[in-house]
Amino acid sequence: MDFPSIDKGKLKTLQVNLGYKCNQSCHHCHVNAGPFRKEMMDEFNISIIPKVINDYHIETLDITGGAPEMHPLFKDLIEKVCKLEVEIIDRCNLTILLEAGYEELPEYLAKSKVKIIASLPCYEEENVNKQRGKDVFKRSITVLKKLNKLGYGNKDGVLKLDLVYNPVGASLPPPQGSLEKQYKSILKERYGIKFNNLLVLANMPINRFSKYLQKEGKLNSYQSMLERNHNSNNLKSVMCRSTISVDWQGNLFDCDFNQQLGKSNNIFPRTLKDLSETNISIEGNNINVDSHCFGCTAGNGSSCGGSLT
Numbered sequence: 001m002d003f004p005s006i007d008k009g010k011l012k013t014l015q016v017n018l019g020y021k022c023n024q025s026c027h028h029c030h031v032n033a034g035p036f037r038k039e040m041m042d043e044f045n046i047s048i049i050p051k052v053i054n055d056y057h058i059e060t061l062d063i064t065g066g067a068p069e070m071h072p073l074f075k076d077l078i079e080k081v082c083k084l085e086v087e088i089i090d091r092c093n094l095t096i097l098l099e100a101g102y103e104e105l106p107e108y109l110a111k112s113k114v115k116i117i118a119s120l121p122c123y124e125e126e127n128v129n130k131q132r133g134k135d136v137f138k139r140s141i142t143v144l145k146k147l148n149k150l151g152y153g154n155k156d157g158v159l160k161l162d163l164v165y166n167p168v169g170a171s172l173p174p175p176q177g178s179l180e181k182q183y184k185s186i187l188k189e190r191y192g193i194k195f196n197n198l199l200v201l202a203n204m205p206i207n208r209f210s211k212y213l214q215k216e217g218k219l220n221s222y223q224s225m226l227e228r229n230h231n232s233n234n235l236k237s238v239m240c241r242s243t244i245s246v247d248w249q250g251n252l253f254d255c256d257f258n259q260q261l262g263k264s265n266n267i268f269p270r271t272l273k274d275l276s277e278t279n280i281s282i283e284g285n286n287i288n289v290d291s292h293c294f295g296c297t298a299g300n301g302s303s304c305g306g307s308l309t
């Protein structure tokens, strides 16, 4: 089954990958991040991000990695973009905020009103540790409590804290609304933790997760399941329609998944530098789709912002 052709709409989000270095090495990681990865965005590319945001009237800077906080210019970037009064998202793995040298970062993020989107694939300790590593659950809970103390996660508050769920195995995620209620009640009851929204994401059959499926003999059945559950209503809101994804070298992609697969679309502008030197509209550009895209449209749909329907 071929994935339908789709085009770019109005650009709203610049998603920037600052590099693949991470303090964790999760099984499902689609960027194969880890402590020994060396790739980091250079100073030049970081310096032109504010200009691109300004020139293209971008509403959200979505910072990702690896653990983006490990980039030496992470705070520098936030300081510059704060002045543009756009939404800034830190895709945070939580545990980095307990590592030596990063203990003051939660206060800094709160002061800068940075939205935190944090992965917590389950409210059960065993499941989280199985997917993300030994003691990750306990350490994540410690950080969530600290963020709550700083004012993160209050209903109607300025400091937004969203959690991300993805299935532990080869299945589609359950409906976002009912799972959010369950998460909220269990995390509140057991640990006194609150958060704003639960974002439910499907696992993409690429990189580390694809290797896991292959090892389990489930790659073909997982792909067929995604295709069988394709919902064309989700095509209008898949994230690539309003997002540009930038890799650590400044190359542009339609989304983070295409970036990890090295699937650029060979249409100008191709780099962050191109974007900063021109002011060309990308609206109407064809998106480079392939079989993995069914991971975004299956069932209730999936994107960096959670379910689509």
Ligand code: SF4
Pocket (backbone or CB within 6 Å): 022, 023, 024, 025, 026, 028, 029, 030, 031, 032, 033, 034, 065, 066, 067, 093
């Ligand atoms: S914390 Fe995130 S970036 Fe780091 S290894 Fe896990 S999934 Fe990958």
Ligand code: SF4
Pocket (backbone or CB within 6 Å): 238, 239, 240, 241, 254, 255, 256, 257, 258, 287, 288, 289, 290, 292, 293, 294, 296
């Ligand atoms: S994988 Fe990327 S290009 Fe494909 S539909 Fe999803 S967001 Fe769009």
